[in-house]
Every structure is written in C-alpha cells, then in structure tokens.
Amino acid sequence: AQRVTQPEKLLSVFKGAPVELKCNYSYSGSPELFWYVQYSRQRLQLLLRHISRESIKGFTADLNKGETSFHLKKPFAQEEDSAMYYCALPTGGYQKVTFGTGTKLQVIP
C-alpha cells in the first residue's frame, strides 16, 4: 500500500540551527513527493516538490529511493519557519494525494 510517514509530531530547534523534517514513504515505482506547509492562520500551500528540485525559502528535499525517504532540510532555521509541515505523495492510482500526519516545527528564538 502507498503510505507516507512523518515520525515526529513536534520538532523544536533553536534559531540558526539546522533543521531536518523526516518523511518516509512506501510506494512502488517513482513517486512524485511534495512538502506542503501551513503557517499559523494561513492557508496550506506547497513548499516544494521533488520533480522541480528547487530550493524554496532555503529548504531542500532529496528523494532517497534506497531509504525511501524525502526529508526536508534547511541549514539555518529562522523564526518564520515555525509552521506545520506535511509530506504528501500520490495514491489511488495517481488520482489523489495522501498527506502524512504532519510535523510541527517550532523555532526557538
């Protein structure tokens, strides 16, 4: 079954420290994986997706097929990075997206 797992409910880091939000998936084939972010009182929005290979707001994510992971990383956390982060992948024959349980990132000043 296609599944995405985010093992951490809450991740607290100090400002300026590196950040790694974990995402593991189970999927047969080459998945298109996404990271969505939900800032406080803002709408859910795309942060980045695997296929674009962009760095958005200093965040990057590399697809590791051997470890079936798509961890989100940033070298230096900023206070404005505090938000809920969801990893997501296509399921149901590419008809829809399933979201992971989410990780709340708290950046401590």
Next chain:
Amino acid sequence: DTEVTQTPKHLVMGMTNKKSLKCEQHMGHRAMYWYKQKAKKPPELMFVYSYEKLSINESVPSRFSPECPNSSLLNLHLHALQPEDSALYLCASSQGLGGGQETQYFGPGTRLLVL
C-alpha cells in the same frame, strides 16, 4: 486571480439545518477537491471533481453533497450534520491532468461548528 476563495469563513449550524459551502477559483484549473481537516490532523480527502465530473468520493456520508456547477465553482451542501462533522473544510484546485501528481492550491477554509 491566483487564489482559491472560500465562503463563508465561519459557519455555525444546528443538526437540522441545511447550509452550503462555496469554493471558487479562476486559474483555469479543471480539478477541484474538498478536504476535511480536524484540529492537529492532516487534511482528509472527501471528493475530487475532474472536468466538472465527480471522480472520487472517499465514502463520504450522504449528508455531504458536492456539486460542481462549472469549472470555476465547487459547492458542498450540508444537511443533517452531526457534531463530529465540526472541522475545517478545505477546498483545493489543480490543473486537472493528473490529480496526485499535481500541485494543489488550497483555499483558506471554512470553519464549521455543528451544534
């Protein structure tokens, strides 16, 4: 216009009421979605419309009735809801060529409270 809009922002309704949620986008997207999000939980897919036709119903109770009058508009009709249906209802849209592979653009949501 590059946003998905949803009305109303907040809705309080009794279990015998009938109400509707509205979602609109003018990005030319041909796929539209309804999600339900409970507090501190991820969005859960309810319905997918592709080219104005219902393509996915995630076994949602019939007290929720979606409608897609045209490619820009998506409604969710509510009737005889239960208190456990209280949640944030999110609308999203995508280009429509392949739902799960596409970036979805979300509206701000309607916060629903059922008394």
